[in-house]
Amino acid sequence: MHSTHASPSISGSYAVVKTQKTEPLREAVRDALDRYFEQLDGTAPNDLYQLVMQQVEQPLFEAILGFTGGNQSKAATLLGISRSTLRKKLAQYEIE
Known part of the structure; x- marks a missing residue:
């Protein structure tokens, strides 16, 4: 429990x-x-690590952007990553 x-x-x-x-x-x-x-x-x-990361990262970024109302600065802060890194990841997963 x-x-x-x-x-x-x-x-x-x-x-x-x-x-x-x-x-x-x-x-x-x-x-x-x-x-x-x-x-x-x-x-x-094959490429199990990459598969898992793709399956976890995309919904993580989608959820955090929803939580912050689309505010990328707040999202990056909450994730503990730079805004630049967040933007690269959003582009990678084609998340607007």
């Missing part, structure tokens, strides 16, 4: 809530990879 106790902290001017409930995303990735390996039926995977 996961605890949902949250302890707030401040990062820059944005409130960040750290929780002890960090497992759901990790478990979802593991479950998805287990299903992927089962579907391979013994065939060796």
Whole structure:
């Protein structure tokens, strides 16, 4: 059973809530990879790291832009990356 106790902290001017409930995303990735390996039926995977990163990054950027109302400066700050890096990633995934 996961605890949902949250302890707030401040990062820059944005409130960040750290929780002890960090497992759901990790478990979802593991479950998805287990299903992927089962579907391979013994065939060796190719470029697995790149595949996983593409599957995780795009929805991450879409969600954070939705959260910030499309404000790329806020999105970059919340992600802990430069605005330039964010823009490169948005172009890579063709996200406007």
